[in-house]
Amino acid sequence: MKKSNYSKSVVISVSIHALFIMLLLWGADFSFDHKQSVGNTIQATMVDPAMLNQQAQQIRQQRQAAKDAEQARQDRLEQQTAVLEKQRKAEAERIRQLKEDKLTAEKATREAEKQRQLQQQQVAEAKAKADAQAKVDAKAKADAKAKAEAQAKVDAQAKVDAQAKAAAKAKADAQAKVDAQVKAAAKVKTDAKAKADAKAKADAKVKADAKAKADAKAKADAKAKADAKAKADAKAKADAQAKQDAALNDMFSGLEAENVQRGGAKGKHIxxxxxxxxxxxxxxIQQNLLVDQSLKGQQCKLTLRLSANGLVLNVSQLAGNDTLCRAAKSAVLQVSEFPMPDNPDVVKQLRVINLTVSP
Structure with a gap:
């Protein structure tokens, strides 16, 4: 750029010099007089020194103006370069500060999560100790009860043995009477058995006929039930597929901000x-969520707390499947920073968010 401007200045200067020489030649007298000369006469063309000085002054002024214009252009270029460099440094500092703020927030989030996990571990250890002591106390109480029950059984057994001896004697006496009665009843029983056998044969035939009819009806009922079950299974499979498609279309159906204003034009805009x-x-979040097919149908409810510039300050589990909640929390932390609008009222509503994950 500088070389081009310099060449342009040189061309302008050469053109001015050429114009000046042409003016001098134009003012000179190159005519020849064919009259006979008398003596030695020398004719000369007079050049006005004032005009030469004026033209030379004009050339110097034009050169100085070109030089001043070039210097002014270079000054402007340097000034613009300095302004751009200052803006570049300011932007670099702003980006560096944003990265530093993000790292600080992430570190604070990790420290808070670590402290929460430590507190949960301490609570779990205290509960385990209490459960172990309760088991020891329960075992001691059970042992004491078992000893008392064993002694009671020994006492009861002694009483039963005494009663058994008395009962055995009474039974022997009664058995003698029964034997006599049995002999008398045996004959009656034989006669009755013959009658009963005949009746049993007739009853068996009736039962066989009824069973055949029942088997035929059961077979028909089983076929009807199998057909109905096949239809129900097909419908259930179609319903499950439709439900799965709906769930995949809106995996995070529960995302909503707390205390959203609904009244008026401003509330509707918010x-x-x-x-x-x-x-x-x-x-x-969905781009970072990785879940197994075994979690289909499970749910997890989380609460997200964001800073005013969208950094994730905390994500906590409200309820739901622990494995699914861990995957959802990991997806949120991988995002780490969410975009925030310029409207402070909208930012206020987005600071605390309830999230329901249902793959």
């Missing part, structure tokens, strides 16, 4: 913005 950013958040 609600619309919250819903729009909610959709963006769902897409960002």
């Amino acid at each position: 609600a619309d913005e919250v819903a729009r950013y909610g959709t963006i958040y769902k897409q960002m």
